[in-house]
Amino acid sequence: MKHAVWTLSLALLTSTSLLAADAKIPAPISALQQQGFELKGEFKGPGDMPGYVMQFQGQGTTVFLTPDKQHAIMGNLVDAAGKNLSDAQVEKWVYAPMAKEMWQKLEKNKWIAAGKADAPQIVYAFADPYCPYCTQFWQNAQPWLNSGKVQLRVLMVGMLRPDSGQKAAAIMMSENPAKTLAEYENSKGKMTLAIPATIKPDITKALEANLALMDELGGSATPSIYYLNKEGRLQQHQGLPDEATMKVIMGDDK
Secondary structure (H helix, E strand, O other): OOEEEEEEEOOOOOOOOOOOOOOOOOHHHHHHHHOOOEEEEEEEOHHHOEEEEEEEOOEEEEEEEOOOOOOEEEOOOEOOOOOEOOHHHHHHHHHHHHHHHHHHHHHHOOOEEEOOOOOOEEEEEEEOOOOHHHHHHHHHHHHHHHHOOEEEEEEEOOOOOOOHHHHHHHHHOOOOHHHHHHHHHHOOOOOOOOOOOOOOHHHHHHHHHHHHHHHHOOOOOOOEEEEEOOOOEEEEEEOOOOHHHHHHHHOOOO
């Protein structure tokens, strides 16, 4: 379980307008919309060729209109040097907004922080109380947390065992969740948790929301880790990172 999955950009949207509400959408573009494609933006290709960015099931593509406006060509446009001219447009109109939305959702969900609040790097990790790889990731992250260079935000989930949710709730409902989580992980999962007789509705809701968000982000294993690289692009890593990947996630210097 040591592989990076996908890369998304958090670059800010720049000013290129969508089709005006009263503009007539060309027939081929309208036909694609009827097939489930979403029109995200338009741009001018080489020679003022009309270009459109469309999204289908989370994937972006460019579509170019022929001069007669009755046909369209879908796919990547490349120049004489072989450079893909579609990537920037798809990233701008599809992946950048998606990434921004996902990062905001991570920020709004219920997480437990470890490390300084003003740390220059923020890393999110979905973790199950029974996950030994989560514990090892916690241990490996300590040098960066202690140096003040990274804040780790742990989103508890209950997925590995029937009572995972109860243990996660015990950590989240404790008087000091950050302290409890640290003590639990430092004990390598051997610490006895005070399992609540009844889980508070807001905690149940938070656990459900965390699991739903993990699924939405494509996470299928714990820890599922999310962070921004130096270019501000959202990155995902599933499973325990190796030493080299830890430096990519956390930063070269501990």
